[in-house]
Amino acid sequence: MPSASIESPSPAVHDEAALDVVRAEPLCAETPTRLLAAPITPAASVYVRSNFALPPLDAAHVIDIGGAVRAPFTVSLPELAALPRRHVTVTIECAGNGRLGMDPLPTGEPWRYGAVSTTTWSGVSLRTLLERAGLAPDVVEILGIGADAGPRDDADGDVRFARSLPIADAMHPDTIVATHMAGEPLSYDHGAPVRLIVPGWYGMASVKWLARLEAITTPFTGYFQQQRYVYEVEDTVEPVRRARVKSMITSPVDGGRCDREVLVQGWAWSGAGAIARVELAVNEAPIWIEAALGTPVSAYAWTPFEAELVLPDAGAATIRSRATDMAGNVQPERIQWNRLGYGNNAIRRIAVDVADEVR
Known part of the structure; x- marks a missing residue:
């Protein structure tokens, strides 16, 4: 070469x-x-x-x-x-x-x-x-x-x-x-x-x-x-060593407006291996909906995910994402707090303003 x-x-x-x-x-x-x-x-x-x-x-x-x-x-x-x-x-x-x-x-x-x-x-x-x-x-x-x-x-x-x-x-x-x-x-x-x-x-x-x-x-x-x-x-x-398993929602954007029927998209990654699963939940509902995983551009790049959701009535709503990697590591609801603030991979929620009608 x-x-x-x-x-x-x-x-x-x-x-x-x-x-x-x-x-x-x-x-x-x-x-x-x-x-x-x-x-x-x-x-x-x-x-x-x-x-x-x-x-x-x-x-x-x-x-x-x-x-x-x-x-x-x-x-x-x-x-x-x-x-x-x-x-x-x-x-x-x-x-x-x-x-x-x-x-x-x-x-x-x-x-x-x-x-x-x-x-x-x-x-x-x-x-x-x-x-x-x-x-x-x-x-x-x-x-x-x-x-x-x-x-x-x-x-x-x-x-x-x-x-x-x-x-x-x-x-x-x-x-x-x-x-x-x-x-x-x-x-x-x-x-x-x-x-x-x-x-x-x-x-x-x-x-x-x-x-x-x-x-x-x-x-x-x-x-x-x-x-x-x-x-x-x-x-x-x-x-601090390898990156902890984590996900983030990129669409809809946090603080934005969306229809009740919405395609939720984002990324998941982990330093411990490939992503095995990403799940989504709305508001405080205990039901998690599995998202479809795409193909990352490389073995070391984040994995795309997406899922069609129907949000509740018009008004404010939150959407959460939770990733699991092939090593069995799962994003936690909360991380153990540490004094210097490293490795925050806790499940993060985005807030959206939901439009009035289903398309």
């Missing part, structure tokens, strides 16, 4: 109409509700999560591969471009997506429900680089370290963004070191010139502005593995 050239990253600019900005500096922004109905999110509207200011990287950037390996090395962007390319279409969700739906409101960015997007990423399988380095037999995790860093209120000095992956996930052929998104070189906001993409995991695993890959022989206990991106419940702390 011919190599793909890696150009200088696109400037850090964004179209105000293409994103719903949650925080301007550093940029955190959601995919607008009107665009969540698309199977592939428009490139300009793929959600953005930044923890620190953008690091000053350019086409001369290199990635160090080291730690417990036989042959540590450094790889440049032109060298990456010469390696076999891999393309993965993935639904990626921020671990904090839906934080505003939790009560009481946890600390953290006030994400609504648009910190989730689906697009195609292109790059080199991480496995290719790790096999070249030669992992020691006692390696348990691969640590991805970004070039971004900054101060945190609960840490001394600047903190570098870093997250680790178990060996099985790091060596999966579809975990990639990505240089392109939607067929174009990465923009700065999306991690240019190079980032990780880890299908099935919440977005924090897909380390942006990738600077180093380190093979480690004991589990990583850094700031973003033990103090942030963790489920902190009472006296327990567990790192």
Whole structure:
């Protein structure tokens, strides 16, 4: 396969109409509700999560591969471009997506429900680089370290963004070191010139502005593995990992108006495997109606669902969706509240204004 050239990253600019900005500096922004109905999110509207200011990287950037390996090395962007390319279409969700739906409101960015997007990423399988380095037999995790860093209120000095992956996930052929998104070189906001993409995991695993890959022989206990991106419940702390099973209704829109006979459509996804079932319920009725499932654009992309419903009398109504994955995980009515507000996959209801007559 011919190599793909890696150009200088696109400037850090964004179209105000293409994103719903949650925080301007550093940029955190959601995919607008009107665009969540698309199977592939428009490139300009793929959600953005930044923890620190953008690091000053350019086409001369290199990635160090080291730690417990036989042959540590450094790889440049032109060298990456010469390696076999891999393309993965993935639904990626921020671990904090839906934080505003939790009560009481946890600390953290006030994400609504648009910190989730689906697009195609292109790059080199991480496995290719790790096999070249030669992992020691006692390696348990691969640590991805970004070039971004900054101060945190609960840490001394600047903190570098870093997250680790178990060996099985790091060596999966579809975990990639990505240089392109939607067929174009990465923009700065999306991690240019190079980032990780880890299908099935919440977005924090897909380390942006990738600077180093380190093979480690004991589990990583850094700031973003033990103090942030963790489920902190009472006296327990567990790192956030794979995306929980979840669904969302995209049509009719929340707060909109519809006929009593209405086609309800939406998406369901899970980091634990394929979607097995999606069910819908109206108002507080205990009866769940199974929706028809469509075919996702890839094994890592959200699954479409739809069902024809007849809503009750004219006026206000609510519609709920509940997804189940092939591993048997079911969306809960409520999640166990956690202090930092991660992993909110509770069943969500939309409210609609119902027209007077059945068509």
